[in-house]
Amino acid sequence: MRTEHRGLRFFAYTGLAFLHLPLLFIALYAFNEADSNVNFPITGLSLRWFARALELSEIHEAVYLSISVAAMATAIAMLLGTLTATAMNRERLPGKDALATLLILPIALPGIVTGIALLASFQMLDVNPGFWTIVVGHATFCVVIVHNNVSARLQRMPSRLWEASMDLGADTLTTLRYIIVPQLGSALLAGGILAFALSVDELIVTTFTSGSDKTLPIWLMGQLGRPREAAITNVVALFMMIVTMPLILLAWHLTRERNTTGR
Amino acid sequence: MRTLSHFFYRQRTLTLLLMLTPPLLWFGVVYLGSLFNLLIQSVWVFDDMSMSVITEFTNTNFANLLTPANLDILTRTLAMACAVTLGCVLLGFPMAYYMAHFAGPAEKGFFYVAVMLPMWASFIVKAYAWTVLLAQGGVIYWLLNAMGLQFALQAVLALPVVGGDTLATSNLGRFVVFTYIWLPFMVLPIQAAIERVPVTLLLASGDLGARPFQTFRRVLWPLAFPGVVAGSIFTFSLTLGDYIIAQLVGPPGLYIGNMVYTLQGTIGNIPMAAAFTCVPIVLITLYLSLARRLGAFHAY
Numbered sequence: 001m002r003t004e005h006r007g008l009r010f011f012a013y014t015g016l017a018f019l020h021l022p023l024l025f026i027a028l029y030a031f032n033e034a035d036s037n038v039n040f041p042i043t044g045l046s047l048r049w050f051a052r053a054l055e056l057s058e059i060h061e062a063v064y065l066s067i068s069v070a071a072m073a074t075a076i077a078m079l080l081g082t083l084t085a086t087a088m089n090r091e092r093l094p095g096k097d098a099l100a101t102l103l104i105l106p107i108a109l110p111g112i113v114t115g116i117a118l119l120a121s122f123q124m125l126d127v128n129p130g131f132w133t134i135v136v137g138h139a140t141f142c143v144v145i146v147h148n149n150v151s152a153r154l155q156r157m158p159s160r161l162w163e164a165s166m167d168l169g170a171d172t173l174t175t176l177r178y179i180i181v182p183q184l185g186s187a188l189l190a191g192g193i194l195a196f197a198l199s200v201d202e203l204i205v206t207t208f209t210s211g212s213d214k215t216l217p218i219w220l221m222g223q224l225g226r227p228r229e230a231a232i233t234n235v236v237a238l239f240m241m242i243v244t245m246p247l248i249l250l251a252w253h254l255t256r257e258r259n260t261t262g263r
Numbered sequence: 264m265r266t267l268s269h270f271f272y273r274q275r276t277l278t279l280l281l282m283l284t285p286p287l288l289w290f291g292v293v294y295l296g297s298l299f300n301l302l303i304q305s306v307w308v309f310d311d312m313s314m315s316v317i318t319e320f321t322n323t324n325f326a327n328l329l330t331p332a333n334l335d336i337l338t339r340t341l342a343m344a345c346a347v348t349l350g351c352v353l354l355g356f357p358m359a360y361y362m363a364h365f366a367g368p369a370e371k372g373f374f375y376v377a378v379m380l381p382m383w384a385s386f387i388v389k390a391y392a393w394t395v396l397l398a399q400g401g402v403i404y405w406l407l408n409a410m411g412l413q414f415a416l417q418a419v420l421a422l423p424v425v426g427g428d429t430l431a432t433s434n435l436g437r438f439v440v441f442t443y444i445w446l447p448f449m450v451l452p453i454q455a456a457i458e459r460v461p462v463t464l465l466l467a468s469g470d471l472g473a474r475p476f477q478t479f480r481r482v483l484w485p486l487a488f489p490g491v492v493a494g495s496i497f498t499f500s501l502t503l504g505d506y507i508i509a510q511l512v513g514p515p516g517l518y519i520g521n522m523v524y525t526l527q528g529t530i531g532n533i534p535m536a537a538a539f540t541c542v543p544i545v546l547i548t549l550y551l552s553l554a555r556r557l558g559a560f561h562a563y
Binding site for chain 2: 005008009011012015016018019020022023025026029041076079080083084086087090093101102103104105106108109110111112113114116117118119120121123124136139140143171172173176194197198200201202203204207208217220221224233237240241244245248249252256
């Protein structure tokens with residue numbers, strides 16, 4: 001038992017190293033002095049590629065587009081996801097199973113299916129690809145994330161809580177304000193944050209719905225075909241990790257509290 | 264406002280209807296509508312001459328799927344999806360097991376965050392990182408040289424199917440990248456499933472004379488299996504639909520995703536692209552219904 005445990009621990013930590021080393025290397029390469037992302041060991045460190053990346057207007061535009069798409073998709077997702085989660089929290093709902101399956105599809109089916117399906121429909125309806133078509137694609141899977149977060153919280157939240165509130169004379173609005181919102185708020189926020197992060201990072205659906213617009217992942221993808229200015233690619237890659245990492249940690253923190261205070 | 268809220272509280276069915284209308288419109292019309300439109304197009308004619316879609320029924324798109332070249336694409340993608348799923352189970356199960364049963368509370372939290380962060384890190388950044396790592400003159404080649412293991416690498420790369428000219432153009436390289444990217448999606452559901460297996464159950468099995476392998480085979484694995492199935496939905500489905508990694512790393516030879524992307528892009532042949540898309544849709548629908556039966560949806 002003892003040796004098994006030690007072997008397993010070694011394996012588990014090696015697995016973690018496997019998951020993190022590639023990302024750490026990209027972070028390191030962002031400071032590489034040479035305009036190359038291949039040669040190892042690197043010869044010197046420099047910040048000049050950060051300065052260069054800051055100058056490029058196409059990066060500014062990509063960042064701006066990514067963030068505005070994510071904000072819009074998240075807003076839609078928070079609204080729709082809360083509605084589905086609340087409605088499905090009822091014991092009896094006709095077609096509940098079908099609805100549950102429908103709500104898994106956008107993340108269970110590969111992004112390419114959602115992407116090509118939306119593209120085919122946009123083309124048929126003569127919709128020009130752009131900001132709103134990207135938002136539609138993103139919101140579809142973002143809703144699922146928010147829904148999952150909110151409905152997990154709802155399931156843990158005993159209904160007697162608001163029944164008690166109503167019994168004690170609070171009306172619907174008061175119950176909403178003092179019981180439901182404080183209970184759901186952090187789950188909704190966490191779902192929103194995750195949806196935002198997912199939207200900022202999404203590539204596959206976006207390639208089908210964006211037309212000629214470039215979100216940050218699309219810009220990065222296009223950059224891989226170009227051998228020049230590899231160093232700037234590293235800087236942008238590092239930037240993307242730095243933007244989403246705190247968001248993920250925050251979302252984790254918000255949902256974790258449920259485990260400690262929920263019981 | 265208050266009267267309004269009372270009204271909604273009393274009219275429960277009406278409220279429910281009002282609540283469900285926006286999401287149902289979104290999922291029913293926008294999402295399912297698009298999917299349906301795609302499926303319909305798969306039986307329409309694409310006219311090569313005018314490069315346009317004609318709304319006439321045909322089964323040629325599906326018949327075309329069965330040509331040797333296209334069957335190659337399907338089997339190639341499917342084989343990789345299976346290999347990656349297997350690879351993720353082999354790597355992910357021990358990690359999840361350690362996390363769930365051996366790590367202390369703080370260590371468990373650390374593991375959870377440490378698996379979750381790379382999972383949520385940008386897909387394209389992870390794929391890009393591996394093109395950098397696997398390149399000739401990159402870290403992995405440098406490391407193998409420093410350890411004097413080039414010959415081992417050459418031997419592996421000389422193998423049929425797995426190998427290739429370089430790591431970056433071999434199926435091995437592509438497999439590693441896929442496994443890397445989807446591994447966290449396997450670890451977390453398995454961990455959640457094992458978390459529910461009481462340690463005492465495993466100890467009892469040992470006390471009753473089972474060897475560690477028997478305990479694993481007869482007790483731990485069956486109880487953790489729903490988690491494995493839940494994880495495999497992601498690893499299988501995501502590999503099946505990928506076209507980015509297949510494009511960046513590995514030997515020439517298209518995947519379903521590349522075909523879909525190319526068909527819709529340069530030629531605008533949505534009907535044929537739709538027929539290709541039907542393969543993952545059908546496979547994953549079957550897989551999901553199987554997974555439901557195996558209890559994967561209760562793993563969370």
